[in-house]
Amino acid sequence: MxxxxxxxxxxxxRFDASGLTRLHVLDEPVGWLEPQIGRFLQAFSPSFVHNGPQLVVTSSIEEVESLFGRAALAMRAAGLIHGWRNEPYTCFALDASGAPDLNRPLFKLERGAFRRFGLTSxxxxxxxxxxxxxxxxxxxxxxxxxxxxxxxxxxxxxxxxxxxxxxxxxxxxxxxxxxxxxxxxxxxxxxxxxxxxxxxxxxxxxxxxxxxxxxxxxxxxxxxxxxxxxxxxxxxxxxxxxxxxxxxxxxxxxxxxxxxxxxx
Missing domain, CATH: 3.90.79.10 (Nucleoside Triphosphate Pyrophosphohydrolase)
Incomplete structure (x- = not known):
């Protein structure tokens, strides 16, 4: 060897979750947010609700994709997202091991926004x-x-x-x-x-x-x-x-x- x-x-x-907030969508833990991103999202829409160590999205499954799309555009306009690709990725719910459960897609989102939301690509x-x-x-x-x-x-x-x-x-x-x-x-x-x-x-x-x-x-x-x-x-x-x-x-x-x- x-x-x-x-x-x-x-x-x-290595990944360090210190100071990060877990993002929950449709009762699923799907991402990680830096403090300034959590504050931005709460100011952007009342659908982003801080709940202890979590930021919870209260939108329905019919609304969540539109919400994230609009939030990503606002973050781009604010200079928080660079390298916009006009190519959507799928955010899946995670299984017990933390891997994407391909049988449970939650919403689609511009790939350039995935890091800002800490989503699994x-x-x-x-x-x-x-x-x-x-x-x-x-x-x-x-x-x-x-x-x-x-x-x-x-x-x-x-x-x-x-x-x-x-x-x-x-x-x-x-x-x-x-x-x-x-x-x-x-x-x-x-x-x-x-x-x-x-x-x-x-x-x-x-x-x-x-x-x-x-x-x-x-x-x-x-x-x-x-x-x-x-x-x-x-x-x-x-x-x-x-x-x-x-x-x-x-x-x-x-x-x-x-x-x-x-x-x-």
């Missing part, structure tokens, strides 16, 4: 590798709202409302790395990870659906949506030495892959 891998995993950011990440144990890594565009210029997996992206991981991963492989559908269908689901941490723009809480894809030697990734600046094929030693340059989520996925494959 390579000590660099253990040291990197030990440095992974979902994403796919693909470890693209060659037969000689080298990994394809992408470098995020300098224009990305989150983690510009950081290293990333071959492909990664959020799961939109109404989308399932196995469909999302095919879409992301084409958009981010130009992987044709016939090749993308060879992708193998591997593990699921959870990445939760405090960020300047709220709480990042994301379930990561991890996939592996063995790429032929004559394939070179090419970005098609402008979100990736370029790709590099790295050997394991180089990846281990540069784990700190990856986004937190991609670094976790990559480290888990190396350990699972027995390469480090």
């Amino acid at each position: 390579d000590q660099r891998l253990d040291e990197y995993l030990a440095r992974q950011p 979902r994403a796919v990440h693909v470890n693209g590798y060659a037969a000689d144990r080298r990994l394809w890594t992408g470098r995020r565009s300098p224009n990305k709202a989150i983690d510009p210029n950081r290293l990333d997996n071959l492909a990664a992206g959020g799961i939109a409302a109404g989308e399932v991981p196995d469909v999302c991963v095919i879409r992301e492989l084409w958009e981010e790395a130009g992987v044709p559908v016939e090749l993308a269908r060879r992708v193998c689901a591997s593990t699921t990870s959870r990445s939760t941490r405090n960020e300047p723009d709220g709480i990042h809480d994301e379930v990561l659906y991890n996939y592996d894809l063995l790429l032929p030697g004559d394939f070179t990734p090419r970005n098609t949506d402008g979100e990736v600046a370029g790709f590099t094929l790295m050997d394991v030693d180089t990846v281990l030495g540069r784990l700190g340059e990856f986004t937190d989520d991609a670094g976790l996925v990559t480290a888990t892959f190396l350990r699972r494959q027995g390469w480090a």
